[in-house]
Amino acid sequence: MTRHEVPTDPFATIAARAGAADRAERDLSDDIRLLFDCGVMQRLCDCATGPSVARGVDLLCRLGAANLSVGxxxxxxxxxxxxxxxxxxAEQIARAEHAAAQAQLFGVWGADGPRPVRIDRTADGxxxxxxxxRFCSGLGLVRxxxxxARSARGVQLVLIRADDERRHDTAQWRTAGMRATLSGGHDMEGLRGEALGQADDYMREPYFEGGIWRYAALHAGALEALADALGRHIRDPSPMQAARLVEMIRLTRGARLWxxxxxxxxxxxxxxDIxxxxxxxxAVEEACLRGIALCERAFGTxxxxxxxxxERIRRDLAFFLRQANLDGKTQLAARLILDGRATQ
Structure with a gap:
């Protein structure tokens, strides 16, 4: 697709193709390319911080409504x-920016397999x-x-080339939801990469847990898609269906506000404030779980x-909500709240 062929509503185009991607009748390469071609990917990066972040929230919500896997x-x-x-x-940043401008997709892979990734040695810098x-999203799409990677000094970020399909293991990805992400295992044995920053930079706040809002925005968008579907389904509402619709709209508005x-x-x-x-x-998880339950009751079988x-949206959303370390995040929130009270 060229820039002259970009549709007027890329989100609607992605949504229309979501079912086929879920059934493995197509992959997400056209959708990712569309995000680059229409400028959405660049706007997402530009609006990830600063005074324009509200625009970033809206874009992520719209993308989550269209297809959570693409999001x-x-x-x-x-x-x-x-x-x-x-x-x-500076040189790493410049090369990454150039690659992104050429519509090359980046990703972050943090989940270790049975053999945790480590820096075995250094060679030629x-x-x-x-x-x-494992759980490497976008195998075959992420460049x-x-x-x-574990190191003697702590957890080190390493930038690698990820497009060697001989290292990919998509057979690991047998899930009920988020199937279209083409996730799976990636063999790092002997792979060379560039160290990025210092050891333990990855967990530095407010950029680690603080960034959770981005995927919460995707979840909120999927909830909005369920609410839209419910609104189309209910033509002449009974009192029970009317109550479900009103509650659903309240949940979506609350999730986005959060x-x-x-x-x-x-x-x-x-x-x-992380x-x-x-x-x-x-809050978004609670709203989404309640929204899924309302849709299941309203639509029935x-x-x-x-x-x-x-069916696809609720399945993808239910799966996505379970990533990752949920209890640890709740405990951290409680500790931060209590620490804040103790210092007031």
């Missing part, structure tokens, strides 16, 4: 470039890795990945039928 890959691209801009050397990653608040508190504040992001994740967009 997951786009958010990974934003996260990767953010890490490179934060911790990379590069880190030589050992081990394997460059920022990965975590995400907008968190994004501003983290990205557009002189004193970034607690806001953690609490937004909790139709909500579980192949080919019904509601």
């Amino acid at each position: 997951r890959l786009a958010e990974g691209h934003v996260n990767a470039l953010r890490l490179i801009r934060l911790y990379g050397a 590069q880190a030589v890795l050992a081990g394997a990653k 460059h990945a920022v990965v975590t 995400v907008e608040h968190a994004a501003n508190a983290v990205e557009n504040s002189p004193a970034p 607690t806001a992001s953690l609490l937004a994740r909790e 139709a909500a579980f039928m192949d080919g019904n967009p509601v």
Whole structure:
């Protein structure tokens, strides 16, 4: 697709193709290319921080409503470039920006397999890795990945080329939801990459847990898609259906407000508040789980039928909500709240 062929509503185009991608009748390459061609990917990166972050929230919500799998890959691209801009050397940043301008997709892969990734040695100024990653989103689509690797000094970020299909293991990805992300394992044995920043930069706040608002925005967008589907389904509402619709709209409005608040508190504040992001994740998860239950009750068995967009959206959303370390995030939020009270 050329820039002259970009549709007027890229989100509608992505949504229309989501079912086929979920059924593995096509991959997400056209959708990712569309995001680059129409400028959405660049705007997502530009609006990830600062006074324009409200625009970033809206774009992520719209992308989550269109297709959560595409949104997951786009958010990974934003996260990767953010890490490179934060911790990379000037030359690394320049090369990454150039690659992104050429529509090359970036990702962040942090989940280790049974053999955790580590820096085995250095050679010619590069880190030589050992081990394997799992849950690597976008295998075959992601060209460059920022990965975590254990080292003697702590967890080191390493920038690698990720497009060697001989290292990919998509057979690992047998899930009920988010199938179209083409995730799986990646063998890092002997792979060379560039160290990015210093050890343990990856966990530095407000950029680690503070960034949760971005995928919470995707979740909120999927909830809005369910609300739209419910509104189309209810033609002459009974009292019960009317009550479900009203509650659903209230949930969507509340979820978006939580995400907008968190994004501003983290990205557009002189004193970034990661607690806001953690609490937004909790609130959005609760709203989404309730929204899924309302749709299942309102649609009945139709909500579980192949080919019904509601079936795919609820399945993708339920799966995405379970990533990652949810109890740890709740405990961290509680500790931050209590620590804040203790210092007041």
